[in-house]
Amino acid sequence: MNALRQFVMDKRFNWFITGLIIFNAILIGLETFPNIYEDYHHYFVVIDIIILIIFALEVILKIMVLRKSFFSNPWNIFDLVIVLGSVILYSTPFVSVLRIFRVLRVFRTITVIPTLRRIVAALFMAVPTISSVLLIMLIIFYVYAILGTSFYGDIAPEYFGDIFLSFVTLFQIFTLESWASGIFRPIFAEEPWSWLYFLSFIVIATFIMINLIVGEIVNNAQKITDDIEEDTDEIKEDTNEIKELRKEIREIKEMLQDK
Template identity: 35%
Template sequence: MQINIQKLQSISQRVRDNKLFEWLVVSVILLSALLIGARTYVIPGSIITLMHWLDAGITLLFLFEIVVRFFATEQKKYFFRSGWNIFDTLVVVVSLIPIEHSELALIGRLVRIFRVLRMVSIIPELRTLLNSLLRAMPQLGYVVLLMFIIFYIYGAIGATFFAHINAQLWGDISISMLTLFRVMTFEDWTDVMYETMAVYPFSWMFYLSFIFLTTFAFLNMVIGIVVNVLEDEHAREKQAQDKIDGKATLDDIMLELRSLRSEVAQLKSNQGKSN
């Protein structure tokens, strides 16, 4: 029995690591996305029937892929510790439930839409990018808070000095902040600037200083935070994958080194006592 399980695990690992199988799953996810888009059009009944069978086949292939990944994992208890594995399994399980013609049909459609997100869990690079963004959120939150303060200050200044020039753009602080967002994204911002420069010739300093603070300074801060977190995430992903595959991780190596040092120190101590 043990030999059969090991053989099944070995076969599953070969299938999982096969590039052809990976590209097949990616292609099926893309096909699933196209089917979701096709359902938004008015199509003949015969095509709808074909799409229904295709959808069933896609769900079965996804189930097969989840099973392969589960059996390919050496330490099964770590499989469901991954949020992506839980997400993939839930999506597939809910897709298998026949709720298309029931009151829960809307949930079924939403689950099929979220199947496109499986592209992230299949492609490690996309998974690493998304995990990095999520981990960077706490640090980015402070950047966003500081940016809001800058927006608020400049919005109050704009509403104070430019409201009589164009109330639609600078009528109050909330509208002023929306106008500043337009300036930050360079959406016809020169038209806004030239309109106020007709009354206040030096108002260009207001816009240029705002653009420097938000578009240049804050953008570089965001890029720096994301790059640092991305590097950390690459290291964490590698360590987690090594742990799942049963390989020695950096923590294991460090622990073994400490143990070896302790043993060497003990041997030296014993040798000193014997002398």
């Protein structure tokens, strides 16, 4: 069992699985080209089955080694659901669902690369704050949508004809996609003071709010990194203490042997 644990927990095994996930992702991408997929359909199917078998064996080995602790890690459960779903649905008529599971295998890259797991964890930790920011953004969108409909509904009805169109227009402005030439300048030609409306919305919604979200995610990522460093320092201290104890035990043994 110790040999099996060393094999499963070895970095080389982890990198092999990572490489296999990346290869599987490339394979799924190549299947979107009809000419390639039709010419090599048999090879695609065989390789996909081999990859799925290896993924299934990996999960089984991890369960054998980790046992109950395997299910305490959400990432392991995520791997188990994807692999189990792929195995169950492989020979069923639910092809569309199977394709979803096959594409979801790409997400297993997150589970095997610690830095990616850290970023995703930081994102989930920021969800409460992001929800509050999104609520503020919704209020800002709503206020500006009403103002846009009131001020520019007659000038540009295709953009601000009603509150729904105003929301769609504001979202386009929010993404900074062709807002100046497509939306702003025609209205600015009719209403010179419209620049206050557009620029204030961009500064508040795009720059300030997005920076709040990004800042929260970065702060959480830094917290996770600090926690990992603290745990690493504790492990190093424990290791040093163990080394010192071993050294003292060796000295005591030598003293006893001399006597």
